[in-house]
Amino acid sequence: MPDTIIGQPIDRIDGKAKVTGAARYSGDRRAEHPAFGVIVTSTIGRGTITKIDIKAAEQAPGVVLVMSHENAPAQAPFKQEGEDRHARPKPQLAEARIHYHGEPVALVVADTFEQATAAARLVEVSYQAEAGLYELREGRRLAYPPSKMPNGKADSKVGDLERGLAEGAARIDATYTTPYQSHNPMEPPASLAFWSGDQLTIYCSAQLVDSAQKSIAATLNIPADNVELVSEFVGGGFGGKLSIYGDAILAALAARQLKRPVKVTLTRQQMFSVTTHRASTIQRVRLAASRDGTLTAIAHEVVSQSARMDEYVETAAVSTRAMYAAPNRLTTHRVVPLDLPVADSMRAPGDAVGQLALEQAMDELAYKLDIDPVELRIRNEPTQDPEKGVPFSTRALVACLQTGAEKFGWEQRPRVPGTLKDGQWLVGLGMAAAIRVNLRRPAAAKVRMDEDRRVTVEMDMTDIGTGSYTIFAQVAAETLDLPIESVTVKLGHSSYPDTPGSGGSFGAASCCSAVQQACLELRKKVDAGRGPGNVQAEATSEPGDAFKKFSQHSYGAHFAEVAIDSTTGEVRLRRMLGVFDAGRILNPKTARSQLIGGMIWGVSSALHEQAVVDPRYGSFVNHDLAGYHVPVHADIPAVEAIMLAGFDDKSNPLGSKGVGELGICGAGAAVANAVYNACGVRVRDYPFTPDKILSSILRPNVAQRR
Amino acid sequence: MRNTSVTRRGLFGGGAALGATLQSGSALAQSPPPGAGAPPVDVSLKVNGAQHELRLDPRTTLLDALREHLALTGTKKGCDHGQCGACTVLIDGIRKNSCLNLALSCDDLEITTIEGLGREEALHPVQTAFVEHDGFQCGFCTPGQICSAVGMLAELKRGLPSAVTPELAAAAMEVAETEVRERMSGNICRCAAYPNIVAAILDAAGKA
Numbered sequence: 045m046p047d048t049i050i051g052q053p054i055d056r057i058d059g060k061a062k063v064t065g066a067a068r069y070s071g072d073r074r075a076e077h078p079a080f081g082v083i084v085t086s087t088i089g090r091g092t093i094t095k096i097d098i099k100a101a102e103q104a105p106g107v108v109l110v111m112s113h114e115n116a117p118a119q120a121p122f123k124q125e126g127e128d129r130h131a132r133p134k135p136q137l138a139e140a141r142i143h144y145h146g147e148p149v150a151l152v153v154a155d156t157f158e159q160a161t162a163a164a165r166l167v168e169v170s171y172q173a174e175a176g177l178y179e180l181r182e183g184r185r186l187a188y189p190p191s192k193m194p195n196g197k198a199d200s201k202v203g204d205l206e207r208g209l210a211e212g213a214a215r216i217d218a219t220y221t222t223p224y225q226s227h228n229p230m231e232p233p234a235s236l237a238f239w240s241g242d243q244l245t246i247y248c249s250a251q252l253v254d255s256a257q258k259s260i261a262a263t264l265n266i267p268a269d270n271v272e273l274v275s276e277f278v279g280g281g282f283g284g285k286l287s288i289y290g291d292a293i294l295a296a297l298a299a300r301q302l303k304r305p306v307k308v309t310l311t312r313q314q315m316f317s318v319t320t321h322r323a324s325t326i327q328r329v330r331l332a333a334s335r336d337g338t339l340t341a342i343a344h345e346v347v348s349q350s351a352r353m354d355e356y357v358e359t360a361a362v363s364t365r366a367m368y369a370a371p372n373r374l375t376t377h378r379v380v381p382l383d384l385p386v387a388d389s390m391r392a393p394g395d396a397v398g399q400l401a402l403e404q405a406m407d408e409l410a411y412k413l414d415i416d417p418v419e420l421r422i423r424n425e426p427t428q429d430p431e432k433g434v435p436f437s438t439r440a441l442v443a444c445l446q447t448g449a450e451k452f453g454w455e456q457r458p459r460v461p462g463t464l465k466d467g468q469w470l471v472g473l474g475m476a477a478a479i480r481v482n483l484r485r486p487a488a489a490k491v492r493m494d495e496d497r498r499v500t501v502e503m504d505m506t507d508i509g510t511g512s513y514t515i516f517a518q519v520a521a522e523t524l525d526l527p528i529e530s531v532t533v534k535l536g537h538s539s540y541p542d543t544p545g546s547g548g549s550f551g552a553a554s555c556c557s558a559v560q561q562a563c564l565e566l567r568k569k570v571d572a573g574r575g576p577g578n579v580q581a582e583a584t585s586e587p588g589d590a591f592k593k594f595s596q597h598s599y600g601a602h603f604a605e606v607a608i609d610s611t612t613g614e615v616r617l618r619r620m621l622g623v624f625d626a627g628r629i630l631n632p633k634t635a636r637s638q639l640i641g642g643m644i645w646g647v648s649s650a651l652h653e654q655a656v657v658d659p660r661y662g663s664f665v666n667h668d669l670a671g672y673h674v675p676v677h678a679d680i681p682a683v684e685a686i687m688l689a690g691f692d693d694k695s696n697p698l699g700s701k702g703v704g705e706l707g708i709c710g711a712g713a714a715v716a717n718a719v720y721n722a723c724g725v726r727v728r729d730y731p732f733t734p735d736k737i738l739s740s741i742l743r744p745n746v747a748q749r750r
Numbered sequence: 751m752r753n754t755s756v757t758r759r760g761l762f763g764g765g766a767a768l769g770a771t772l773q774s775g776s777a778l779a780q781s782p783p784p785g786a787g788a789p790p791v792d793v794s795l796k797v798n799g800a801q802h803e804l805r806l807d808p809r810t811t812l813l814d815a816l817r818e819h820l821a822l823t824g825t826k827k828g829c830d831h832g833q834c835g836a837c838t839v840l841i842d843g844i845r846k847n848s849c850l851n852l853a854l855s856c857d858d859l860e861i862t863t864i865e866g867l868g869r870e871e872a873l874h875p876v877q878t879a880f881v882e883h884d885g886f887q888c889g890f891c892t893p894g895q896i897c898s899a900v901g902m903l904a905e906l907k908r909g910l911p912s913a914v915t916p917e918l919a920a921a922a923m924e925v926a927e928t929e930v931r932e933r934m935s936g937n938i939c940r941c942a943a944y945p946n947i948v949a950a951i952l953d954a955a956g957k958a
Contacts, residue, residue, distance in 0.1 A: 071827070509889065
């Protein structure tokens with residue numbers, strides 16, 4: 045299929061709005077005579093509010109409302125169950141019970157932000173604190189199989205694991221741990237709410253407009269049609285804005301009570317507890333292989349944190365079921381209920397942390413067998429999905445591995461770890477493979493053509509930085525044979541046709557299919573003599589049974605070079621290359637941005653990021669951007685992504701597969717494996733901060749200990 | 751006090767000073783009751799060439815004055831603690847975190863925000879380069895990155911050294927990739943568009 049507009053590296057159509065400050069995020073919205081709400085959060089991790097004294101706050105200058113569990117309006121109760129967990133009621137200030145540290149306990153609303161911020165400090169809360177369970181290792185005795193998995197079952201078993209392990213000439217049995225992580229999009233969640241009669245308008249930072257609209261309506265016990273939710277620009281999501289939080293509900297409640305627009309924004313510090321996070325995991329991986337590297341057994345067993353108040357499972361071993369061939373296999377998932385904030389999806393949930401473990405274990409096995417890690421993976425390439433027993437839709441993992449090895453100069457890798465030095469630096473090369481499940485959901489789009497042949501596309505989809513606006517314009521322009529300048533894309537209003545929103549890398553596949561379908565129908569009408577003015581078409585596009593008949597994933601291979609300062613133990617990335625199979629690339633410019641962004645998230649998983657729990661109080665102690673380290677410019681040198689040409693006709697009519705989460709999968713393991721190659725020491729506790737490296741590399745003769 | 755530098759070193763210095771203030775308990779005891787506020791102050795802000803007379807709560811940061819009082823919402827609040835750089839503006843041509851500057855301390859200074867650098871139909875060269883190199887994804891940190899880049903390139907021209915500058919006494923600094931990465935490290939991009947941002951800045955510097 046020749047690419048005309050689809051497939052071109054077109055600049056973002058919303059690019060000029062973003063570089064001039066004209067793009068309006070929810071916190072940028074304005075209203076007549078707004079009031080400002082500031083949330084007060086709990087200072088214990090588990091217990092009950094015994095007294096809340098709001099007198100001083102109420103009397104502070106400018107304060108118009110102080111809301112707590114004692115006077116908050118009635119809301120629907122929270123439910124653990126729900127088909128769409130992001131559409132559930134999210135009641136705020138509903139009870140005296142405290143479920144986690146940093147839970148909203150009051151809202152202070154004042155005429156100005158400064159007044160509300162000052163008065164919020166005057167709310168005095170007394171608690172009956174209870175001993176909470178905050179540590180994953182300690183809570184492990186309570187681990188149980190999750191009641192529900194987003195995809196697949198909690199456990200899977202093929203063949204006879206013990207026999208497979210016994211048959212191997214070489215075995216790995218290693219346990220890896222991954223920390224809590226916080227999404228930390230640059231835009232803190234912000235909501236501006238106002239009412240007109242019983243109609244609520246709310247500007248809100250939401251990845252999933254439809255779910256957010258339903259969640260707010262359900263909480264307030266009003267029909268969904270009474271809520272118009274607007275989320276035209278979202279300042280990053282990464283899973284952290286799949287659900288809506290206290291800012292949205294409390295802004296809506298306060299605005300209704302005050303008959304006045306109310307704006308509530310979470311502080312950066314509050315984001316660590318009021319929004320969700322990536323759960324910490326403990327993962328045991330066992331591998332066995334014959335002398336030639338053929339795997340005889342794979343076992344991947346995962347234990348992850350789950351908030352006691354709301355179950356969530358980190359599906360870290362799910363992609364392991366499809367990754368490598370082996371006759372004997374076991375995967376398990378267990379969750380540990382802790383008195384911590386709610387865990388939920390963060391960029392490539394499950395896969396991101398699962399591959400930190402599996403792909404490092406594969407590297408360990410390669411060294412044990414003295415087989416090139418690239419070659420070991422190629423030797424275990426399955427011919428069909430090893431557990432589902434169905435064919436792959438498309439799978440170019442081997443091509444990713446081979447292309448990457450060649451372009452990166454993999455043959456320069458020192459065979460013996462800890463032997464390549466550059467002054468005080470220990471230098472190493474590492475690689476890892478990547479897999480990410482490919483998803484698609486039903487989506488609808490409306491397209492209309494004006495008399496001057498200008499086309500407008502409408503859908504409640506969001507663009508959280510992925511490039512949705514641009515690729516929809518490309519699809520519409522190409523399908524209707526128009527220049528891209530003739531297309532206007534309108535997103536992020538709940539009144540527009542329903543889409544699954546931005547999450548799970550399903551946005552492009554789901555929504556482009558709907559745009560194309562609607563444009564084809566519009567074209568039919570125009571070809572039949574209607575229009576061009578006053579003609580429109582709406583279409584819904586749904587995935588067929590191809591997702592049952594075929595095992596669908598996107599794939600990749602990462603190659604990284606690191607240098608370790610032998611004096612300080614600091615690990616620096618020197619260069620990194622990813623090669624990816626994501627089907628047909630709709631826009632190589634925006635797709636590459638997402639891929640390298642994901643890769644840098646992987647670097648961060650390996651080297652930088654961790655939210656640290658204070659085991660006394662259950663709080664995330666480093667809850668700001670000074671304490672929670674994400675990469676900055678100085679941390680990131682040349683990072684490059686190559687996208688292999690492809691077309692997956694089982695995925696969707698456009699042939700694309702998801703790219704937004706693929707980049708992070710396996711990326712951190714490539715860095716971890718490069719660290720081993722550099723210093724000869726295996727670190728299995730992510731992230732690899734200097735303290736973990738230094739104590740090991742200071743010991744002599746590291747090259748012999750492998 | 752008003753010309754706080756946005757370099758990491760400057761931020762750490764500011765943090766230490768803040769810690770010292772908080773530890774002086776006796777000073778706190780003599781303060782008015784918390785939350786009482788203070789009488790509003792008249793502030794004259796010159797933003798993007800236009801003069802604005804404002805009556806503000808003295809606690810109002812330059813960031814909130816721009817966003818809430820002047821409707822210049824291109825400047826973003828990412829952390830309100832000088833940790834992310836999303837609120838970077840130019841004050842008398844020097845890049846600053848507007849969240850760390852009180853509005854009243856900016857009286858009579860020349861403030862340039864993203865809205866003052868260029869418009870959609872007449873972009874600043876750095877803005878053009880960001881679009882061409884896809885130097886952003888979500889776009890939230892972008893106004894701060896661009897203002898910071900403009901200020902940073904001026905620092906290089908003035909010969910201000912950084913931690914990675916080999917020749918500290920040079921009259922003007924080379925616009926090298928390592929210099930750009932070091933000097934832009936006060937501006938976090940969670941989408942991690944870093945390679946593209948650096949490419950955009952190097953490109954724009956060549957054209958400037």
